[in-house]
Amino acid sequence: MTADPLALHALHPTTGIAAATTDLSKVYGSGDTQVVALDRVGIAFREGEFTAIMGPSGCGKSTLMHCAAGLDSPTSGSVRIGTTELSTLNDRQLTELRRDRIGFIFQAFNLLPTLTALENITLPLAIAGRRPDRQWLDRVVSMVGLSRRLDHRPAQLSGGQQQRVAVARALVSRPAIIFGDEPTGNLDSRAGAEVLGFLRDSVRELGQTVVMVTHDPVAAGYADRVVFLSDGHLVDEMTRPTPDRVLDVMKNFDTRSRTS
Template identity: 75%
Template sequence: MVKAYGSGETRVVALDHVDVDIARGQFTAIMGPSGSGKSTLMHCVAGLDTVTSGEIYIDETEITKLKDKKLTKLRRDRIGFIFQAFNLLPTLSAIENITLPMDIAGRKPDRAWLDRVVETVGLAGRLKHRPNQLSGGQQQRVAVARALAARPEIIFGDEPTGNLDSRAGAEVLGFLKRSVDELGQTIVMVTHDPVAASYANRVLYLADGRIVDEMYNPTADLVLERMKHFDARGRVS
């Protein structure tokens, strides 16, 4: 896929012929320097942004050909999102925030699945609390549970632990990993943090809008070592 902004001399290529497969039931991290295209890649694959050329499929569905209404429905029914900002409604309790997307879609939650998700993210004793009664880590766990509860085919996380301290971040990453290992979830996460990337099964490295490397079964030290090969402009040494 190609994603470019502007035209002529001012044309900027954010994604330069990127070709990638995301494995089902795996935790994939996307890394790279600022401006490397990692958030653009995630936004295009998730149907939040359009590509200049190329095709994107979620399972058998080519999302690049969908009209707005069908794309909105696909994002609602088949994709989950976790952002750096928790995006919780302050007037709703934790459980109401978790089920909100399904309530809007007019779908009843699968109670057994919902209970399992709540247990996986460790929120059983906090469901009636409003966001202002929860810590940052607990609020992000609510956001994780909200993404998981609708049983999406894939969840995208954009720096999901960026606003958390290291302990709360480790908790949330642990829950994401458990959701992959125990619930069979598929997760794609953009991060700049080698520790966060170490929770993934696979790390993709972007530089200058291209995938330049990948790593399986990463450790924080291996990821950090690989990141040292990028200079300040994101070029590979």
């Protein structure tokens, strides 16, 4: 799977590409301690689609997401957000691109404890010196069910509510793409299902593009597509996933790791 991912566009001619990698490699260390985290990975994330990235521990899931989001630099290969090649940007331009065109949701909620929910949601805009689009802000806040919690600080919110704030914060600037790294990892099953439902709704109702790293087959079942990594390579892909189908693929990884 090292072909140019933009060739996939021929299969979806009405859909643009929100982000893509071509021959993406990431190597840590050298000599006897060298670790190849990603080996010539080519993948495209289509606009208005929810993609889950799965695979066994240490397969390169988070490394792929971090490189695709401009949080880490690849050893070789190409990363694009839309038509922008990240390697052509200086540090300031890369910071601005991440701020303006990419949303992030992490396992740790990363909220500032002294700010209210509303202030945490609008913080990226405030840093950029931009006023929120009030109509869009109201729509996002309503979608994640926070209308009555905007004056509360994080300590006054449950874990699920804090992650809803993080989801709204990621959506408020209308980014080209949202990356989530185990966004429900710190939540119980009910709160996790709520957050995944909000991400699903953001794709369906707002046209958002979402890429999520997860180890949970149930979480992957909310996605339109699941891609599977193993030992730094893309090895499989599934559309219209269900938790049972995803679990069957993951069991094959477990079987191979025990027999290798």
